[in-house]
Amino acid sequence: MSSRRDRANAIRALSMDAVQKANSxxxxxxxxxxxxxxxxxxxxxxxxxxxxxxANRDRFVLSNGHGSMLIYSLLHLTGYDxxxxxxxxxxxxxxxxxxxxxxxxxAGVETTTGPLGQGIANAVGFALAEKILAAQFxxxxxxxxxxQTYAFLGDGCLMEGISHEVCSLAGTLGLNKLTFFxxxxxxxxxxxxxxxxxxxxxxxxxxxxxxxxxNVNGHDADEIEVALEAALESDKPTxxxxxxxxxxxxxxxxxxxxxxxxxxxADEIEVxxKELNWPYAxxxxxxxxxxxxxxxxxxxxxxxxxxxxxxxYRAEFPELAAEFERRMQGELPADFxxxxxxxxxxxxxxxxxxxxxxxxxxxxxxxxxxxxxxxGGSADxxxxxxxxxxxxxxxxxxxxxxxxxxxxxxxxGMSAIMNGIALHGGLIPYGATFLMFMEYAxxxxxxxxxxxxxxxxxxxxxxxxxxxxxxxxxxxxxLTNLRTTPNLDTWRPCDAVxxxxxxxxxxxxxxxxSALIFSRQNLDHQSRDEQQIADIERxxxxxxxxxxxxxxxxxxxxxxxxxAVNAYNTLTAQGRKVRVVSIPCTSIFDAQDAAYRQQVxxxxxxxxxxxxxxxxxxxxxxxxLDGRVLGMTTYGESAPAGELFEMFGFTVDKVLxxxxxxxxx
Numbered sequence: 001m002s003s004r005r006d007r008a009n010a011i012r013a014l015s016m017d018a019v020q021k022a023n024s025x026x027x028x029x030x031x032x033x034x035x036x037x038x039x040x041x042x043x044x045x046x047x048x049x050x051x052x053x054x055a056n057r058d059r060f061v062l063s064n065g066h067g068s069m070l071i072y073s074l075l076h077l078t079g080y081d082x083x084x085x086x087x088x089x090x091x092x093x094x095x096x097x098x099x100x101x102x103x104x105x106x107a108g109v110e111t112t113t114g115p116l117g118q119g120i121a122n123a124v125g126f127a128l129a130e131k132i133l134a135a136q137f138x139x140x141x142x143x144x145x146x147x148q149t150y151a152f153l154g155d156g157c158l159m160e161g162i163s164h165e166v167c168s169l170a171g172t173l174g175l176n177k178l179t180f181f182x183x184x185x186x187x188x189x190x191x192x193x194x195x196x197x198x199x200x201x202x203x204x205x206x207x208x209x210x211x212x213x214x215n216v217n218g219h220d221a222d223e224i225e226v227a228l229e230a231a232l233e234s235d236k237p238t239x240x241x242x243x244x245x246x247x248x249x250x251x252x253x254x255x256x257x258x259x260x261x262x263x264x265x266a267d268e269i270e271v272x273x274k275e276l277n278w279p280y281a282x283x284x285x286x287x288x289x290x291x292x293x294x295x296x297x298x299x300x301x302x303x304x305x306x307x308x309x310x311x312x313y314r315a316e317f318p319e320l321a322a323e324f325e326r327r328m329q330g331e332l333p334a335d336f337x338x339x340x341x342x343x344x345x346x347x348x349x350x351x352x353x354x355x356x357x358x359x360x361x362x363x364x365x366x367x368x369x370x371x372x373x374x375x376g377g378s379a380d381x382x383x384x385x386x387x388x389x390x391x392x393x394x395x396x397x398x399x400x401x402x403x404x405x406x407x408x409x410x411x412x413g414m415s416a417i418m419n420g421i422a423l424h425g426g427l428i429p430y431g432a433t434f435l436m437f438m439e440y441a442x443x444x445x446x447x448x449x450x451x452x453x454x455x456x457x458x459x460x461x462x463x464x465x466x467x468x469x470x471x472x473x474x475x476x477x478x479l480t481n482l483r484t485t486p487n488l489d490t491w492r493p494c495d496a497v498x499x500x501x502x503x504x505x506x507x508x509x510x511x512x513x514s515a516l517i518f519s520r521q522n523l524d525h526q527s528r529d530e531q532q533i534a535d536i537e538r539x540x541x542x543x544x545x546x547x548x549x550x551x552x553x554x555x556x557x558x559x560x561x562x563x564a565v566n567a568y569n570t571l572t573a574q575g576r577k578v579r580v581v582s583i584p585c586t587s588i589f590d591a592q593d594a595a596y597r598q599q600v601x602x603x604x605x606x607x608x609x610x611x612x613x614x615x616x617x618x619x620x621x622x623x624x625l626d627g628r629v630l631g632m633t634t635y636g637e638s639a640p641a642g643e644l645f646e647m648f649g650f651t652v653d654k655v656l657x658x659x660x661x662x663x664x665x
Contacts, residue, residue, distance in 0.1 A: 125420015
């Protein structure tokens with residue numbers, strides 16, 4: 001039998017060979033962490049290469065995702081659907097081995113990592129989801145949800161502020177099935193980190209309430225194993241601090257920043273082979289070592305054992321078992337669509353003029369009881385975002401059976417944790433903050449969209465209409481940012497009916513995240529017929545119309561729809577033929593067929609005015625160069641909302657003025 005070092009050297013060799021062939025990549029981290037990976041993946045990680053989606057598998061996250069050849073080597077060696085040709089195709093077009101691990105490209109990759117620190121947050125989300133689902137589903141003698149979450153991370157991950165946000169919360173919530181391996185190699189891209197990163201990291205994590213294991217030799221398998229055993233016995237999350245040498249095995253680049261992000265070079269690779277006693281050609285791994293790495297048989301047995309336990313669980317708790325399977329498959333209850341449609345009809349009949357954030361809370365009270373998988377939260381703004389509903393129960397370290405997470409003032413951390421929760425399965429997360437503070441969460445929102453995860457972002461206080469808090473809190477350019485994000489549906493409803501439709505659509509959507517944008521101030525109810533209500537789900541529709549072809553189209557969203565309708569009433573009374581189009585979700589409207597879009601916004605009608613209290617530039621795609629946009633081009637001010645709308649021209653008189661320019665000009 002080969003030695004542990006030989007098995008680790010297979011990772012090192014494959015990694016340096018793939019980077020060299022691609023002439024691009026990061027060999028240092030895989031070579032430095034190979035011994036840690038060998039201990040974890042061969043001795044502890046519970047997984048089945050034949051079924052990467054087994055519900056009770058352990059989750060593994062490579063937060064320092066630039067070291068992607070580490071996870072690709074591990075997946076290849078243990079028997080996943082990732083052949084040697086895939087490794088040879090590292091970083092090439094259409095390969096299954098992209099430069100950073102990408103969710104959906106490679107079997108066994110649990111999450112997209114690359115933006116440093118977010119893998120840490122995703123891992124916290126995995127562990128939190130496991131703790132919540134275990135509390136909700138496990139019964140005495142039946143632990144059907146019982147798995148670990150492991151993450152590899154480096155100095156760069158820990159320098160990122162998000163690491164503080166999420167690790168602090170992980171300690172508070174007692175996520176004891178979470179283990180981090182800190183690759184403490186003292187190197188980042190710019191060199192030795194002593195000039196910019198001198199934190200006492202172990203004490204930092206102890207302050208968070210973590211179990212910390214210091215000064216583990218990251219190249220000594222026995223020390224790593226002892227530390228890992230201690231981690232698995234802890235009642236806290238664990239940080240294992242592993243002292244390693246980046247680029248281990250390279251006399252020229254080992255321990256230096258030069259091994260971080262560039263090929264070692266053909267001559268140096270030959271030297272490394274001799275140093276590691278690895279006398280094999282590039283991409284060659286001996287059959288004996290392949291056999292020792294192969295986890296297919298062991299993984300199949302592990303899953304079969306769990307399946308046997310699950311069948312015993314099903315026999316005793318058939319309804320719970322069916323519910324668990326439904327939720328892990330991402331399917332909503334069979335009657336959800338029907339009940340949600342009935343609720344929307346009730347909202348339309350009731351006709352309340354309320355703030356859309358309040359309408360959102362009403363939706364939660366209607367949809368929440370239908371969806372036990374719904375997991376809410378807010379970044380310390382529950383009372384303003386109105387994310388708490390009557391059935392909410394907080395999640396805590398002592399009792400994780402609830403459905404609401406108090407994230408604290410951690411917008412970025414909350415959003416990236418929700419990505420991990422969604423990726424885990426079994427829960428649909430929603431989290432809230434003010435729209436302005438989407439900026440803190442921005443990169444996690446982008447990662448939701450990149451991975452096409454069902455994450456719901458609730459962004460309230462959506463415009464200058466929030467008033468006295470002033471320009472620091474008044475979003476201007478944020479809606480454009482969200483709307484131009486691929487795979488993200490951004491809804492800005494104009495009243496309670498559109499709010500109810502937006503929530504329903506977002507909950508039913510499987511192919512990506514949604515941003516639900518809500519107002520602080522009250523919004524007028526808009527009357528509609530059944531067809532108009534149905535058309536809301538098409539992203540944009542005709543709300544008010546005239547006989548025949550209109551001579552002017554008013555386009556609006558959110559609070560400005562009421563303004564457009566008021567202007568429509570005045571213009572119609574003056575004998576003008578006007579149409580009002582509400583576009584609560586531009587991405588969905590843009591995806592409609594050309595015939596529908598032509599029906600709503602006929603090309604022959606060039607007189608168009610778009611009205612929105614957000615950045616004006618986005619709307620020229622709908623009004624053209626000849627149209628007008630009533631929007632924002634500056635930051636706001638601190639004053640009551642009514643005064644601000646008057647000051648910035650969001651008035652009927654201003655709309656009439658612009659209409660006059662088009663109709664009479």
